[in-house]
Amino acid sequence: MASLDQLPLRPELQGRTPYGAPQLPATYRLNTNENPYPLPAELLADLGAALGHAALELNRYPDRDAVALRTDLARYLSRTSGEAIRPEQVWAANGSNEVLQQVLQAFGGADRTALGFTPSYSMHPIICAGTGTAWVDGHRRADFTIDAEAAAAQVREVRPDVVFVTSPNNPTGTAVALETVEALYDATGGVLVVDEAYEEFARAGTPSALSLLAGRPRLIVSRTMSKAFGMAGLRLGYLAADPAVVDALQLVRLPYHLSSLTQAAARTALAHTDALLATVDAVKTQRDRIVAALPAMGLSSVPSDANFVLFGHFADAHAAWQALLDRGVLVRDVGLPGWLRVTAGTEEETGAFLTALGEVARDQRPTLGE
């Protein structure tokens, strides 16, 4: 096999490594923020029937514009947010990663810049690199919150074409106030993407940026069925925005990008929304259980509105990560000095994590207050 240096690779991709949460064998896999609960039996039965039905037409291309699915997604967003979201405001693709890639293909690209407030979702800069979009790190406070005024000032200075704000943020769990979203929108002439992959896990009183869409044609709210819906294997992400944004994305999307099977499975899952989201409260309970258990171990966490907790502070976070793995618990080393991220699992998984962490914290001597 040749090495990458022997290929005429684009210079900005040289020396990069692919995105990768290590997929290591472990008894408790709490590293990729999936919903731990199996899909409800009624949904599995309906999926079998729906996919069988869709298979009868697999000789035909799918609905290129996924109209029925977008109608169902619009109904879900409207019902849960109280905002009237219309199907023509919704766009779907294979995971929100593909949605974001299409956004960058349309609004980023060569000679254009994106800015996001790091630490945040590591795929944002990676998708920028893939689309030739320059990346600028936006600043956060030491407690990982965003200072609205400073952020808006940075946006006015950098003048990015695309601004990302992740709320609740991955890997910190930090929700972003709507006033901050408004300030960023007013500060940019580009598109503002609010990545709400974890919105369903937010604590009461953390509103969605969907309520800001009216009158803001450059605002995009992205969502996914990978987290709260427990359908990471389905690959279905979507956004809500002004219909003009959807028209723009149709200029760059590949024709028939969403297979008939994906559309059928996603619609079937959405018909079972209440059963699927019934596990969200259980996951939030385990998240809050983790947060509550940490101080007794000499550890702390960042306030979380997501289905995971960023915890520390370790003198050597990677050693703590390895020590947890040695005890059968796989968490995520997100590369933030002192911190690790754990996904809230089932009650049993969370219990196993806390037991292992108690032992590790005794050995690793957490460095409080750093």
Ligand SMILES: *Cc1c(COP(=O)(O)O)cnc(C)c1O
């Ligand atoms: C997990 C995650 C996504 C989801 O990506 P999919 O492609 O929909 O699976 C998007 N944004 C953030 C911040 C995430 O953590």
